[in-house]
Amino acid sequence: MNGVAETSRPRIHQLPPNLVNRIAAGEVIERPASVVKECVENSLDAGATAITVEIDDGGKALIRILDNGNGIPAEDLPLAFASHATSKLTDDADLFAIKTMGFRGEALASIGSVSFARIVSRTPDSDGGCEITNRGGEMSPVKAIGANVGTSVEIRDLFYNVPARRKFLKASGTESGHIADAILKIAIARPDVSFKLLSGGRVSLDLPATAPVLRWLEAWPAEYAQSKLDLDVESDGICLRGIIGLPELAMPHLKNQYLFVNGRCVRDKFIGHALKEAFRGLCEPGRNPAAVLMIELSPELVDVNVHPTKSEVRFRDSSRVHGLVLSSVRSLLLGNDLVPRAKPQASFGNVEPVARTSMREQLASFFRADVGTPTSHSSGPIAGGHYLPDVPVAGSTGGPPHDPPGAATSYDSDPREAGSTSVPQTGQVLVAQNATSAIQLHNSYLVAESDDGLVIIDQHALHERIMFEDLLARVSRGPLESQRLLIPLVVSASPQQIDALEMLAPIFAQLGIEAAAIGPDAVAVHAFPSFLEKLDPAAFVKDVLEKAETESARLDHETLLHDTLDMMSCKAAVKAGDPLTPEEIRMLLQRRNLVDRASNCPHGRPTTLKLSLRDLEKQFKRTGF
Numbered sequence: 001m002n003g004v005a006e007t008s009r010p011r012i013h014q015l016p017p018n019l020v021n022r023i024a025a026g027e028v029i030e031r032p033a034s035v036v037k038e039c040v041e042n043s044l045d046a047g048a049t050a051i052t053v054e055i056d057d058g059g060k061a062l063i064r065i066l067d068n069g070n071g072i073p074a075e076d077l078p079l080a081f082a083s084h085a086t087s088k089l090t091d092d093a094d095l096f097a098i099k100t101m102g103f104r105g106e107a108l109a110s111i112g113s114v115s116f117a118r119i120v121s122r123t124p125d126s127d128g129g130c131e132i133t134n135r136g137g138e139m140s141p142v143k144a145i146g147a148n149v150g151t152s153v154e155i156r157d158l159f160y161n162v163p164a165r166r167k168f169l170k171a172s173g174t175e176s177g178h179i180a181d182a183i184l185k186i187a188i189a190r191p192d193v194s195f196k197l198l199s200g201g202r203v204s205l206d207l208p209a210t211a212p213v214l215r216w217l218e219a220w221p222a223e224y225a226q227s228k229l230d231l232d233v234e235s236d237g238i239c240l241r242g243i244i245g246l247p248e249l250a251m252p253h254l255k256n257q258y259l260f261v262n263g264r265c266v267r268d269k270f271i272g273h274a275l276k277e278a279f280r281g282l283c284e285p286g287r288n289p290a291a292v293l294m295i296e297l298s299p300e301l302v303d304v305n306v307h308p309t310k311s312e313v314r315f316r317d318s319s320r321v322h323g324l325v326l327s328s329v330r331s332l333l334l335g336n337d338l339v340p341r342a343k344p345q346a347s348f349g350n351v352e353p354v355a356r357t358s359m360r361e362q363l364a365s366f367f368r369a370d371v372g373t374p375t376s377h378s379s380g381p382i383a384g385g386h387y388l389p390d391v392p393v394a395g396s397t398g399g400p401p402h403d404p405p406g407a408a409t410s411y412d413s414d415p416r417e418a419g420s421t422s423v424p425q426t427g428q429v430l431v432a433q434n435a436t437s438a439i440q441l442h443n444s445y446l447v448a449e450s451d452d453g454l455v456i457i458d459q460h461a462l463h464e465r466i467m468f469e470d471l472l473a474r475v476s477r478g479p480l481e482s483q484r485l486l487i488p489l490v491v492s493a494s495p496q497q498i499d500a501l502e503m504l505a506p507i508f509a510q511l512g513i514e515a516a517a518i519g520p521d522a523v524a525v526h527a528f529p530s531f532l533e534k535l536d537p538a539a540f541v542k543d544v545l546e547k548a549e550t551e552s553a554r555l556d557h558e559t560l561l562h563d564t565l566d567m568m569s570c571k572a573a574v575k576a577g578d579p580l581t582p583e584e585i586r587m588l589l590q591r592r593n594l595v596d597r598a599s600n601c602p603h604g605r606p607t608t609l610k611l612s613l614r615d616l617e618k619q620f621k622r623t624g625f
């Protein structure tokens, strides 16, 4: 072996426990709210029925969690701060059937390594309490002290020795908001326990023990209580309980959707998808249903040891859970009266018909103004008086059919995979210049002849896709034209939403939206895209802020821009049930032939169902088989 390499290569060595803990803290303890979550879960595991959390300066200066649980015996106290030390697991088998919130034995060790922490605890059978402190990993001896039965965990100066993390913490209002959210998430699943949060001495959350439905409703704005359906089903050992909001409560953000698996609040794409599917066709596709869903199943059927913060789970049979959620929520919805309650004010997504007509006119002039700078798919002569841009006479663009002969009834293939440039659409629709080339069924579907058969088109989904593509093309050429509001509109906003505003600034600039924070809980909208002038700028900005707040961590600039354009197009597009004039139908079909990715709406749902002549011939038994 080469001597130089031998001396320069650092030797492998075991890390000291304190460094191990600090590394673990990097995963488990992201911010004050993570400390609160871990400690409140410990209190629940200790059988507490009353838990109080006190914080100062958003938890950055102080976090104190007080409970009336069964305490920690004096001789175990030093172990509470030790890493991989837990009273909740004893052997391998336990790990595959977790019945407690905690089990990893690393939260207190992590917290102790990055703060000044102190535990005072007393078990029911001891005469007094004891105390232990941990200063960034340096533990004191256990000392006797007067205390009530239960445990108090006190954390001061979180991240005092991790400057990078400390600097990353947000304003105390934002951190307090995260703490309240963390407590609420835990409390929703435990209506039998009372929870209280005091922030700077003021009560900011007070949840006395109550009936399950009343506690679940705490997850939603108060007025939602009028528009909920109760879910309670059991099938094959899986129990589903909770409240489901009527379709009118579905929102672009996910803030009113809470999923719990065995009492643990989790993110789960399978369950989220099942919920969305259950609402298919009942609410706008971009919206997320309001739901508080409790799934209980035997702990052997779900792995909770997937994520350090335990925010994800893995089902042994996820398709069974998916199927049960989908079918029970769907039948709950279909078995009830879903007619929306009258709303006091027209919101962005619920614009009066008159307002929508003028909105469509606005959109028309916006798109007409576009013809000066043609793109691959939005050029064309100006159409008079309509909200859709006109296009050259169709048929001229119709390509040969792309379907393999004999294909069964099918959705248009998804051309997104073929790249982002103009892709010839299969089944080009034949549109004569002065004729109505399609019929409109139920004011929702267009049935038209295509070059190789016929197509059935979902008018909303198609219009939404067309608008999305046009807006995207416009935005990529420069900011949308914007109009200053005479009087700025003020929208209330949470501290997290005000933080999100910073991230949204470049997108707002592209869209011609000017919005700025005014004070700690409000945002003023100063300018709005002129073509959307008839829409409520305040409601739109609020929707975008809410979406950004809940999903910011996962969204890059492009996704966020697309999502926002998607919201605009979804709201502005014709809806199912809107009658269209023959001229509007004609233009919609013409645009379909030119626009990129017309086969799917921006959410990926198909816009078009296709039947080829060949299929028809087969169905009518005109061919030999």
Ligand code: ADP
Binding pocket: 038, 039, 042, 043, 046, 067, 069, 070, 071, 072, 079, 080, 085, 086, 087, 088, 101, 102, 103, 104, 105, 106, 107, 108, 109, 151
């Ligand atoms: P885990 O919860 O994964 O076991 P923690 O580091 O969170 O790990 O806690 C370590 C141990 O300290 C727990 O297993 C429990 O025995 C004890 N403990 C922590 N908080 C409390 C509490 N509030 N009441 C009683 N015991 C507690």
Ligand code: MG
Binding pocket: 038, 041, 042, 101, 102, 103, 105, 107, 108
């Ligand atoms: Mg724990």
